[in-house]
Amino acid sequence: MxxxxxxxxxxxxxxxxxxxxxxxxxxxxxxxxxxxxxxYFIFWFIFFDKFGSVRGYEIGDIYLLFxxxxxxxxxxxxxxxxxxxxxxxxxxxGRLDYYLVLPRRLLPHVIFSRMSVSTIGDVTFGLMxxxxxxxxxxxxxxxxxxxxxxxxxxxxGFSIINGSLAFFLGNAQQLSQQANGAIVTFxxxxxxxxxxWARLFLFTLIPAGFVGGVPVEVVNGRDPILLLGLVLVVIxxxxxxxxxxxxxxxxxxxxxxINVNV
Amino acid sequence: xxxxxTLALKYGAITAINLQNQLAYVWDAFHRAFFxxxxxxxxxxxxxxxxxxxxxxxxxxxxxxxxIWYFLIAEMxxxxxxxxxLTISEEVKDGxxxxxxxxxxxxxxxxxxxxxxxxxxxxxxxxxxGSLVCYYYAGPPTAQLVHLPAVLLALILAIxxxxxxxxxxxxLAFVTEDTGSFRxxxxxxxxxxxxxxxxxxxxxxxxxxxxxxxxxAAITYTPAKLFVAFSWTEFGQLLTGQLVWLALAGGLLYxxxxxxxxxxxxxxx
Numbered sequence: 001m002x003x004x005x006x007x008x009x010x011x012x013x014x015x016x017x018x019x020x021x022x023x024x025x026x027x028x029x030x031x032x033x034x035x036x037x038x039x040y041f042i043f044w045f046i047f048f049d050k051f052g053s054v055r056g057y058e059i060g061d062i063y064l065l066f067x068x069x070x071x072x073x074x075x076x077x078x079x080x081x082x083x084x085x086x087x088x089x090x091x092x093x094g095r096l097d098y099y100l101v102l103p104r105r106l107l108p109h110v111i112f113s114r115m116s117v118s119t120i121g122d123v124t125f126g127l128m129x130x131x132x133x134x135x136x137x138x139x140x141x142x143x144x145x146x147x148x149x150x151x152x153x154x155x156x157g158f159s160i161i162n163g164s165l166a167f168f169l170g171n172a173q174q175l176s177q178q179a180n181g182a183i184v185t186f187x188x189x190x191x192x193x194x195x196x197w198a199r200l201f202l203f204t205l206i207p208a209g210f211v212g213g214v215p216v217e218v219v220n221g222r223d224p225i226l227l228l229g230l231v232l233v234v235i236x237x238x239x240x241x242x243x244x245x246x247x248x249x250x251x252x253x254x255x256x257x258i259n260v261n262v
Numbered sequence: 263x264x265x266x267x268t269l270a271l272k273y274g275a276i277t278a279i280n281l282q283n284q285l286a287y288v289w290d291a292f293h294r295a296f297f298x299x300x301x302x303x304x305x306x307x308x309x310x311x312x313x314x315x316x317x318x319x320x321x322x323x324x325x326x327x328x329x330i331w332y333f334l335i336a337e338m339x340x341x342x343x344x345x346x347x348l349t350i351s352e353e354v355k356d357g358x359x360x361x362x363x364x365x366x367x368x369x370x371x372x373x374x375x376x377x378x379x380x381x382x383x384x385x386x387x388x389x390x391x392g393s394l395v396c397y398y399y400a401g402p403p404t405a406q407l408v409h410l411p412a413v414l415l416a417l418i419l420a421i422x423x424x425x426x427x428x429x430x431x432x433x434l435a436f437v438t439e440d441t442g443s444f445r446x447x448x449x450x451x452x453x454x455x456x457x458x459x460x461x462x463x464x465x466x467x468x469x470x471x472x473x474x475x476x477x478x479a480a481i482t483y484t485p486a487k488l489f490v491a492f493s494w495t496e497f498g499q500l501l502t503g504q505l506v507w508l509a510l511a512g513g514l515l516y517x518x519x520x521x522x523x524x525x526x527x528x529x530x531x
Contacts, residue, residue: 024440025440028440028442028443031443032442032443032446035446035447035450036446036450038450039450039453039454039459040459042454043453043454043459043460046454046460046465046466046469047460049466050464050466051312051315051316052315053315054308054311054312054315055311055315174293174294178296178297181297181300182297182300185300185301185304186300186304189304189307189308193304193307193308193311194307198303198307
């Protein structure tokens, strides 16, 4: 286990060094993502300034929601960007061969082999958004960081599942991309907006509620039971993700292609 | 055959070819349009909650149904427009612009008419797909058939204006390697000042004044607003705004294009 962790640490260091090789592009991607998130922030600021509150959500809750989702999203794909559509691509193109022949655990090796540079902008933005909430009690800060990590784990688990669909469907890149787009889009809106079947949908098929809504409730209510529930959900999603990936792997067909990974 | 007819035939053929290409993969376009269902569903929920919370049927001249249909048109324009700036900047960076410039057509006109075929298919698909959600939550649109040609004219002018701005961004590749950040900033300005995330009528007064004075509203807000709440007076005002910005942006693009062509250095043979 210790060896695995050391290996992953080295893998991440290598990804970061390779991304920083192109310094201008590295910085512009981070700044770009910061602007991207900032504009939604401005929208909510204008929105709540005019309309006050919506279904129990006020501007402070939105700051918290953005903080958790942006930090969670950033952490997820800063480390594990070889998930979702990228994973679907590797599977469909038979490019898992490269990883299969190496003496490392397959799933962590694959998913941590790519870093999304722009997500550093998300991480920074998430932390800055949290500053706007004005919650500086150590308990709140701790809960914010824990829930953001749990949100990241939900996102990565979900991305492994939808990326692994390529084992069964062949080309699942677009489907995976849409699923990932949908979970983040839904997560960034107050979950109280959605009722009935839509709510059920957001806590099952596209588990956006566990990325945004529930973490916000945990921090707002300092609710240990809900936090425990969120941990259990993460375990369930990761168990499912691992099962789907390794079950799908049995159907994997080698690409017999000569690949050079640089 | 007059020169005008020849031009119409040439550029019409470019549009038709791209249209055929797009139609060959029309089901792919429907799959891609899935995202508009997600977006329209969220907007419908959000704005229904707002109207309920405010306890009103009209906010700044727009009903809930107007608001939902407004977002469909705004999103259709944003998601359906062509992004030729990427192609231009790639052609500048890899030098292939030297070959495309000598072809028997105007370089910018080629990109416009080529993109027109693509955007027509994309927008129709987005409108049809998104309409299902809008119809479910807001009923049929209130737009009258007699006003549609005017709305269509505003839409074409919006596409043309957006084309000018994106072309200018693409041609910036002559001076800067990465034009992506300019495109991102332009896109985000449209999100707020163009009325994509919130109708300009709902912005605070001071911001409304700024937004109405800038060109971004002419791209997204103008066609969307005219579709849901048409009046000939507003049509006149908004169309004038579009034409003024089009003249300015077109002039700037022309000057930038001439400058760029002069800067082009071709080595070898």
